[in-house]
Amino acid sequence: MSDSTPLIFKRRSKPAARARQSSPEPESNDTANESPSTLATRLKNKAKRAKPKTRLSFGAEDDEEGEGEVFKVKKSNLSQRLSLGTHPSNIVVPNLDQASISPYRGATYDQASLNELKASTPSSRAPLPTNDPYDADMSMDMGDVSADISMQGIETSDVLESATFIPSESSIKAAKERRERVRKIGVVQEDDFISLSVVKRTEESQGPHPESRLVREEDELGEGDDEYAEYTSAQERIALGKKSRKVEASKRRDAMKEMIADAEEMDEETDEWEQEQIRRGAQAPADTSSASIKVKETYKPSPIPPAAPLPSLGPALARLTQQLTQLTTSHASNTAALATLGQERAEVDEREKEMRQMVEKAEAKRAWFGQFKEWIEGVAGFLDEKYPLLEKLEEEHISLIKERSDMIKERRNADDEDDFCVFMGINRVPEEEETDELGRVIPKPTPATRRAARLARRQRRQRTQNDEEEGYSTDSSLPPPDLESYQSAMSSLGERTALVLSDVRAEEFRDPGKGRWSAWREKYADSYVGAWGGLGVVSVWEFWVRLEIVGWDFIKDPRSLDTFKWYQGLYEYSRPSGDELGSDGDLVASMISTAFIPRICKLVEGGLFDAYSEANVRRMVDLAEEVEASVEAGNAKFLVLLRTVFTVFQAAIADQASLAEKYQSAGAASAFNPASIPARTRYLNRRLKLLKNLVRWRKYAGERLGIGESIRGLVDGITETAQGSWDGGQTFVDQIRTIVASLPASKQNR
Numbered sequence: 001m002s003d004s005t006p007l008i009f010k011r012r013s014k015p016a017a018r019a020r021q022s023s024p025e026p027e028s029n030d031t032a033n034e035s036p037s038t039l040a041t042r043l044k045n046k047a048k049r050a051k052p053k054t055r056l057s058f059g060a061e062d063d064e065e066g067e068g069e070v071f072k073v074k075k076s077n078l079s080q081r082l083s084l085g086t087h088p089s090n091i092v093v094p095n096l097d098q099a100s101i102s103p104y105r106g107a108t109y110d111q112a113s114l115n116e117l118k119a120s121t122p123s124s125r126a127p128l129p130t131n132d133p134y135d136a137d138m139s140m141d142m143g144d145v146s147a148d149i150s151m152q153g154i155e156t157s158d159v160l161e162s163a164t165f166i167p168s169e170s171s172i173k174a175a176k177e178r179r180e181r182v183r184k185i186g187v188v189q190e191d192d193f194i195s196l197s198v199v200k201r202t203e204e205s206q207g208p209h210p211e212s213r214l215v216r217e218e219d220e221l222g223e224g225d226d227e228y229a230e231y232t233s234a235q236e237r238i239a240l241g242k243k244s245r246k247v248e249a250s251k252r253r254d255a256m257k258e259m260i261a262d263a264e265e266m267d268e269e270t271d272e273w274e275q276e277q278i279r280r281g282a283q284a285p286a287d288t289s290s291a292s293i294k295v296k297e298t299y300k301p302s303p304i305p306p307a308a309p310l311p312s313l314g315p316a317l318a319r320l321t322q323q324l325t326q327l328t329t330s331h332a333s334n335t336a337a338l339a340t341l342g343q344e345r346a347e348v349d350e351r352e353k354e355m356r357q358m359v360e361k362a363e364a365k366r367a368w369f370g371q372f373k374e375w376i377e378g379v380a381g382f383l384d385e386k387y388p389l390l391e392k393l394e395e396e397h398i399s400l401i402k403e404r405s406d407m408i409k410e411r412r413n414a415d416d417e418d419d420f421c422v423f424m425g426i427n428r429v430p431e432e433e434e435t436d437e438l439g440r441v442i443p444k445p446t447p448a449t450r451r452a453a454r455l456a457r458r459q460r461r462q463r464t465q466n467d468e469e470e471g472y473s474t475d476s477s478l479p480p481p482d483l484e485s486y487q488s489a490m491s492s493l494g495e496r497t498a499l500v501l502s503d504v505r506a507e508e509f510r511d512p513g514k515g516r517w518s519a520w521r522e523k524y525a526d527s528y529v530g531a532w533g534g535l536g537v538v539s540v541w542e543f544w545v546r547l548e549i550v551g552w553d554f555i556k557d558p559r560s561l562d563t564f565k566w567y568q569g570l571y572e573y574s575r576p577s578g579d580e581l582g583s584d585g586d587l588v589a590s591m592i593s594t595a596f597i598p599r600i601c602k603l604v605e606g607g608l609f610d611a612y613s614e615a616n617v618r619r620m621v622d623l624a625e626e627v628e629a630s631v632e633a634g635n636a637k638f639l640v641l642l643r644t645v646f647t648v649f650q651a652a653i654a655d656q657a658s659l660a661e662k663y664q665s666a667g668a669a670s671a672f673n674p675a676s677i678p679a680r681t682r683y684l685n686r687r688l689k690l691l692k693n694l695v696r697w698r699k700y701a702g703e704r705l706g707i708g709e710s711i712r713g714l715v716d717g718i719t720e721t722a723q724g725s726w727d728g729g730q731t732f733v734d735q736i737r738t739i740v741a742s743l744p745a746s747k748q749n750r
Contacts, residue, residue, distance in 0.1 A: 365524065375516055382509055383543055389500050390543065393493065393550045394599075398606040400489050405607020407482060412612070413655060416683060420659055423680035490551060497550045512541050513569040518576070525583065534584030541570065541587075542595045549599050555608060555619050561626055566591065589631045597627060597637040601644045609645060611652045612686065617693040620645055621700045639704070646705050649694050653714050656687065660717065680721070684732050687718045688739075695739055715740060 167175075239245045420426075478486060501510055508514045517537050521528045545566040552559075561567050567588060574587045600623070603609075610616045624641065631638055691714050698707040715736055722732035 368523065372516055372520065379509070379515075379540060382504075383540070386500060387543065390547055390550070393497055393500070394546065394602075397493055397550055398602060400486065400493070401603065401606040401608045404478065404482075404486055405610075407478060408610070409607070412686075413659075416656075416659060416686065419679035419683040423676035423683065425676065494551045497547065500547060511569070512544050512566075513573060515540075518573065521576070521582075521584075529583055534587055534590070537573065537584070538570075538587055538590045538594055541566065541591060545591060545595045546599060549596070553608065554600065554603070554623055555610075555616050558619055558622070561592070561596075561630065592627060592630050593635055593637045597631075597641050600627075601641055604641075604644045604648060609648055611648045611693055612690055614689070614693060614696075617696055621697065624700065642701050643705055645697065646701065646707060646710075649690075649697065649707075650710060652690055653710055653717075656690075656717055657713075660721075684718060684722055687714070687721070688732065688735060690714065691718065691736070691739055711740075 239248045477483070504510050508516070517533065520533060545564075548564055548566055562571070570587045570591055574581055574584055576582050604620075609620055624638075624645070627641065628638055691711070694707065694711055694714065698711065701707060718736055719733060722730075722736075
């Protein structure tokens, strides 16, 4: 076989198991001993004499069976050679001489053998058969063509396998020399082996790395064509020749018959199992087939019941009575159980309704509190934004009051010092020079200027209050320019206070009484009380209380507390059902203690209350009584208010004592000054007025803060000043005794 001829692998069909017969007897030794050329000629003649088979799908085998030829399984060449008596090793050697024993006979090259070999070797291609007419019944399809090509390859391979080629000595020698020469050169010109591949190695794709021995996964596994070749027609051949088409049609008929036989074949075990299942299901038909398995039945006689006596009426009645009693008891118990179950079911239904209502209420409560939380956050944001403005306005109000109070106090102290120096005959101590930020000396009014201004003020007071004795007037008024500036500042403060809520449109932010606190208390009272909702209302309402108090002068504007909006709102909120207090208690008292009293204390400390003014003291007493009536007894914040007012009196007494100590070491004037008597009178009248105001406040406040000690010190100072070298001192001493006589006995002795 030449290198250019591709190898054709023989494809054999698997015969049916039922059609397999015994292998034929091996042929005679004469056939095995024939030459290859003789065998090839015999096979070719046999192929020519073979009659073509019909291409009908069915019925063709019936005609072929009539000819008497039976299909036999053909063995391979190797199996035929291995058969007993046909292999050369099984040939009995007639001569047992070791020198002559050889499995093969040597090649003879005499003239007769060469002529015979030349005559048996064909020199041209065999002619095509012409006696094979065209069969119109054959179907020319791709399967027949593939089968034809495969069969041609099979015939060629059979002939090549059956023929034995014996190379000559010259060809063997030439091959050895060629291999030796190629081995010396080191270059392999062609493959020196018989390749099993259909194509040449040079035609195969070596891949991206031909020198590597690693096999890629796709090269090893492929694309699945070999695995599913039986289902994808990848192994089918196109039959082109008539003979191959006939063979392919015959194979298809055999396969169809085999499939029909497999479908019609009945398995005994399967049939038995099916019959058993039908018998178990009692669905077997009346006329079962003879092939079904019949279960052998064994006759069993029915047992004879034992003899029993005839029942009597008495035991039967007793038994029936007992059964009736049991049934009655069972019925009663079942009825009771049924009633209990019905009651339990009704309770469960009622409980379910209650649970549903609770769930609905809880959901509504959760939704309401979600909205309430958002509203609270809105209120908190509103207060965070407005509180700085409110505190700024409060500080400005306190600063204006303090500035006015300082001006009045400074002027009063200057008048007292001038009068004290005049009636004591002491020269005034020069004041220290004050400098401004640039180091310049601030000019001070001269004594003549101060005296002229003081006389002008006295004349104005005399024209307005002729009935008042000199020194008894409050003298808390400001000069016209200062008064005008103060009034303008207070008016501007009121306008800016009104602008704090000018950008607010929501009514619940403009009026705290329209908020959601009442809805919280009405819908969820338990939650409201548990969370101390009343205190929350007071803490939030404090902003509107302080905003309404900004700019309020409780001395000049003697309004009662119930006229304020915040007072009315909290009063109504604390009494939702009428005049009776609700669960929150009196929120008005809480608000007065929390916000109102601290604000009044700051105003008093800032100088809004004047201890020398009888009108201020009367108003302060009225306001304190109103506050005391609104809060509980012993309220700590109320005591703070009383202490703050008393601190103002102590500051006035301390100013008098400091003035006396300042000029105590100076000697009296040698010459008599006619102005000393009016000056002493004015000085003592102001001290008496302060004493009267303190006694009035002591009557209201009582001896809770040590007011009696302050009265004693003030009386001692006035008495010492009145008992001087002049005739009018006894009158002031008598007035002091009259004032002190109104005090309790314990304080008079002191």
